[in-house]
Amino acid sequence: MKKRISIRDLAAQLDVSVTTISFILNGRAEEKRISAQLVERVLKHVKEVGYRPNSLARSLRTGKSHIICLMVEDIANPFFANIARLIEERAYKSGYKIMYCSTDNSLVKTREMIHMFRERHVDGFIIAPPEGVDEEINALINDGRPVILFDRTLPQVSTDHVMIDNAASTYLAVKHLVAEGFKNIAFITLDSLQSQMQGRLEGYERALREHNLNFHIKEVAFTLDEENTIRHIAAFLQRKKEVDAILFGTNYLAIRGLKAINQLKGQIAPKLGIVAFDDHDLFELNSPSITAIAQPIEEMADKVITLLLNKLNSLNKKKPNQSVLMNTKLVIRESSKGAGPELTVVSRASS
Structure with a gap:
């Protein structure tokens, strides 16, 4: 060398x-x-x-590396990938580079990543945090490192954060299904105490209580692979034959759920109502097309990077924290109509 x-x-x-x-x-x-x-x-x-x-030596001299760390649950997830691309574009135009990592919702991995990026003197952090890293993030803030949380918050961390109104989103989605005549609405979600998932559960339960309808909740571990997630969803639907509609807590749960439904033809209600949290290109291609709660990805990304750049460029390090709550849009398609056609799954072409 x-x-x-x-x-x-x-x-x-x-x-x-x-x-x-x-x-x-x-x-x-x-x-x-x-x-x-x-x-x-x-x-x-x-x-x-x-x-x-030597960029590290320069950062030690100047106190600036012009690098931003972006930590998300899974950079391959379309929601996080789209957010990341938009953030990277804005950051680059402002003279900053982005370093990505996926936490996989792992407490150990997240702690290791925070320590590594802190040692590399990155200027600021944008984090969609798993549970349990309150202490590590507070240490960053106390060290003078700007931190923006997005998609979810942590109870013991006081910093800027950008979220959507998760409870209102699922509340309105369930109200829509009820208006379409569905009475036994299941919620298939993650087994998680994260703030965004708890908000989605809260909205589902509130809407059903208002209409005196029963809860049908299935929680799936984040760590389950696709095959086992499909198996768990299929088993749940076989037990709950009265279910006539499903609200999926994430888009990837919806995709796996559609595969489970396709495997159960003749064993469950032939015309299930479906709503997915987070839109996906596949949902428009499905037959019938899938109703989805669409997050304001461009606005969220813009707000997140704007908040961080303002902190990085501000001489006032004691600026009050901002809490930004954004609305979603319920994109109504064929799958949530009461008299919709039988659900089938359109497979992606293999490359």
Whole structure:
């Protein structure tokens, strides 16, 4: 492995002081009255030898790395992937790079990732946190690192956060199903105490209580793979033959649920009403198309990165925290209509 060229190596090779080279590389040559000829000679040599500054050393000197850490549950999930892409675009235009990681809702992994990014002197954090990392995030905040939480909050963390109104979203979705004539509405969700999932459960229960209807709740572990999730959902529906509609707590649960329903043809109600939390391209292609609670992805991403950039660029480090609550949109399609056709699943073409 070739030895990394340092700024001291450049100085020795050019017979110029380290300070002078530093001024030139940091765009301060004119301010320091360094001749254009010397600037040209230094920059030409830098290009020839392939010198690249040590970003960690620079961040230690300046206190800024111009790197933002984005931690989400699963970067492959379309919701988080779309949010990440929009955040990255805004950050890049503002001179920042993004480093991603998936927490997999693992407390141990999240703690390790926070420690690693903290050691790398990232300037700020955008986090969709799992349960139990309150202490680690508070340590970041106390250390002067700006932190924005989104999608969910933590009870013991006081910082800016951006969320949707989860309870109102599922409440309105259930009201819609009731209006379409469904009476035994199941909620298939994650076995989770995270704030967003608890809000979705709260809205479901509130709507059913208002109409004196029974709860039918199935909680699935986040760590279950697709095959076992489908098996659990199928077993639940076989036991609950009275269920005539289902609200899925996430889009990936809905996709796995549709596969379970397809396996149970003839064993359950042929015309189940379906609503999914989070929209997905597949839902428009399904036959019938699937009603979904669509989150305001562009607005959420814009608000998250705006809050963080404002914190990073503000001289006032004691600015009051902002709590942003956004509304969703119920995109009504064929699957939630009372007289809708029998549900089938459209398979994706294999590549």
